[in-house]
Structures are given as C-alpha cells and as structure tokens.
Amino acid sequence: MPTASNGDVSLFYDRAGDGPGDEPVVFVPEAGLGGWSWGWQHAALAGPFEVVVWDLRGTGRSDAPPGPYDLETLAADLEAVLADCGARSAHVVGLGLGGAIALEAARDSTRIETLSLVGTGPQGTAFDLEPLFASPDDGTAIRESLETVLSAQFRAEQPDVVDGIVDWRADGDADRAGWEAQAAALEGFDATDWLVEVTQPARVFHGTDDDLVPPDAGRDLARGLPRGEFVPVEGAGHLATIERSRTVNDLLAGFLEEHAALELED
Secondary structure (H helix, E strand, O other): OOEEEEOOEEEEEEEEOOOOOOOOEEEEOOOOOOHHHHHHHHHHHEOOEOEEEEOOOOOOOOOOOOOOOOHHHHHHHHHHHHHHHOOOOEEEEEEOHHHHHHHHHHHHOOOEEEEEEEOOOOEHHHOOOHHHOOOOOOHHHHHHHHHHOOOHHHHHHOHHHHHHHHHHHHHHOOOHHHHHHHHHHHOOOEOOOOHHHOOOOEEEEEEOOOOOOOHHHHHHHHHHOOOEEEEEEOOOOOOHHHHOHHHHHHHHHHHHHHHHHHHHHO
8 A cells, every 4th residue: 555754654645647747736634534435536636637535544544643633744744745746736635724734735745736715714703613523333323423424405305325434434434533633623723824835726715614624614714715705505514525525525526627738839
C-alpha cells in the first residue's frame, strides 16, 4: 500500500484513475472519517482524472501520533502526500476540517490548482463537529450520529446505504483520541484576514440543511475568497457529498473539467 511520510509519521493513501498523474484530484476528509467517505466521488471521477484519497493522521491506516494536531501540520501532511504522488499540481477537494486544511495548504503550496470546499466555514467557531463523532466499536452510536448529517428522507429511502456507512465507519474511522487530536486543529482557526491570499479558483459547496457548519458560514467563506463561488446543495445536510452525490459529482466534474481545459489552453 502506498504511504507518504511527514517526518516520522506515515500517511496511507490510495490512487486510481487514468487521468494525468501529475494533476490528480486529491480528497481531504472530515475529522474522524476514513477514506470511505469519498467513495461516491472517487467512483465518479476516477477516469477523466486520477484521484487520490488519504487518511488523515489519527485515522484508519495512517499513523496516529499523540495530539493535539494543528492545521499547519495537517497541511504539511497534504503536501507530503502530493509530493509522494509526484503531483506537479492538484485539484483539492475538502470536507469540513478537510476544507480548512485545504485552505491552509493553499496559502503556501505551489501545487494547489483549484479548491472545492464542502461544508466549510472561514472560522473554527462555525464548526460544531461533535455530533458527527461515534466510536468505531459502537454501531448504535454510529447509526445515531448519522441522524445529524443525513436527512430523515435519505435514511428512510436508502437503508442499505446507511447500513454500509455504519460498517465502513466501524472499519475505517478514527477513535476518540484521533478525532479529538484532529478537531483540535480548528481551535483558533480564523481565515477571515488572509482569505485574500488564497487566489486559486474555488467553489464552496454547502448543504442548505447543514447543522454542523451553517450555510451562512459557507457564504462568508465564498465572499472572502477572491475567486470564490458559493454553490448551495438544496436539502442536504453536512454530508452533501453522500446525500446528493449525483448533484455534487456533476457540479464538481464540471468545475474541474473547466479548469483542466483552461490549463491545457495555457
């Protein structure tokens, strides 16, 4: 299995797809969630693009050094994954904490071509991620936590998917120590004064029923980014990437294809 290293920390990642290997789409997960959480996007984009999914330190098959972690360290982990992949540049997609990591990385890294940020705000105070956590060895708690991030309609209409998510979370999510170490990176996070430095094309996707990060926080983030655009995902909660996967995938693919085409023209 491929791994990247940041100092003495080993970071597991997986890559797939037939696109140009020096410009992959790299997914950065939410606090505590394993790579399974990007499965819907991975399947849709692995073809026109090479895709890379990785586990944050503290999650899944990556090392879990003692926390707390900070955004600078997690952004350096992302840079290590990109370097190990040989990515000249990359299109980075982040959810929640993953979006904050992508923003932090975009300030300094020359590798980040575009940003797609889902359920992300410009300040740590906008995030209330505690309801999403559930111990991987407590299936009942995992199922109950999904009530906060997926609509009742989705859970009623897609019981097999919900069952699958419970199993995937039990197998690949972070334990309490890993989750707390990751979530600590949002303490003191406030990008409002430096968003002007993030000049990459950016789309901010946000479920209109997101209870963990208010949609207004997403709007504020998009307004603060010089090339930001807010894209509401109607009726979706925090995990809009799952609940409205077809909509998100179509919007994401269009955005990525547009900018990949522009790069080829240049």
